[in-house]
Amino acid sequence: NAGVTQTPKFQVLKTGQSMTLQCAQDMNHEYMSWYRQDPGMGLRLIHYSVGAGITDQGEVPNGYNVSRSTTEDFPLRLLSAAPSQTSVYFCASSTGTVNSNQPQHFGDGTRLSIL
Amino acid sequence: AQSVTQLDSHVSVSEGTPVLLRCNYSSSYSPSLFWYVQHPNKGLQLLLKYTSAATLVKGINGFEAEFKKSETSFHLTKPSAHMSDAAEYFCVVSERGSTLGRLYFGRGTQLTVWP
Numbered sequence: 046n047a048g049v050t051q052t053p054k055f056q057v058l059k060t061g062q063s064m065t066l067q068c069a070q071d072m073n074h075e076y077m078s079w080y081r082q083d084p085g086m087g088l089r090l091i092h093y094s095v096g097a098g099i100t101d102q103g104e105v106p107n108g109y110n111v112s113r114s115t116t117e118d119f120p121l122r123l124l125s126a127a128p129s130q131t132s133v134y135f136c137a138s139s140t141g142t143v144n145s146n147q148p149q150h151f152g153d154g155t156r157l158s159i160l
Numbered sequence: 161a162q163s164v165t166q167l168d169s170h171v172s173v174s175e176g177t178p179v180l181l182r183c184n185y186s187s188s189y190s191p192s193l194f195w196y197v198q199h200p201n202k203g204l205q206l207l208l209k210y211t212s213a214a215t216l217v218k219g220i221n222g223f224e225a226e227f228k229k230s231e232t233s234f235h236l237t238k239p240s241a242h243m244s245d246a247a248e249y250f251c252v253v254s255e256r257g258s259t260l261g262r263l264y265f266g267r268g269t270q271l272t273v274w275p
Contacts, residue, residue, distance in 0.1 A: 151203030
């Protein structure tokens with residue numbers, strides 16, 4: 046019963062490098078999202094998807110790209126890493142889209158440091 | 161506009177004493193409200209949710225919360241704290257009834273439990 050799986054768990058990058066954070070869920074959830082967590086800021090939404098082939102921006106999308114080619118996978122791409130993107134990244138999934146009273150299922154996070 | 165305010169960034173209690181974590185919200189829609197808990201180096205786990213049924217909501221591990229519309233509050237309580245309750249707690253509101261179904265997170269309350 047894997048739930049939401051994020052890889053890698055830790056990553057250190059140099060400024061300007063690119064990378065992809067992976068997220069996979071095995072619950073057949075339509076709704077998936079990416080958040081970043083910074084101290085004292087709670088979680089802020091980066092991008093989200095309401096189904097395969099459909100993505101949209103959250104409140105802090107700049108510097109990140111997403112795609113959703115399958116229901117299971119929702120990778121997050123950093124195009125050119127900057128120190129301001131040092132953070133803990135969480136992927137979440139849930140059933141339903143408009144009916145948003147469904148709980149989110151979170152992965153364990155990816156801790157990313159940009160030097 | 162939606163927003164969530166957790167009134168205390170840190171709360172410290174002794175084991176066996178009551179816990180009160182305070183949350184106020186604002187929402188343009190009929191809100192769904194959630195409390196999540198985050199243990200160190202882990203993702204967020206759902207404690208409980210309010211979705212317009214009973215105003216007193218019971219969750220896991222002995223936690224409960226009361227939705228008070230007149231006060232726009234959704235405070236989290238537990239009669240007797242346990243050492244294992246030490247974690248960070250997030251109050252979350254969703255735009256139930258909107259087309260986006262997005263979540264808004266409070267900045268978190270760090271709960272310390274002293275022996």
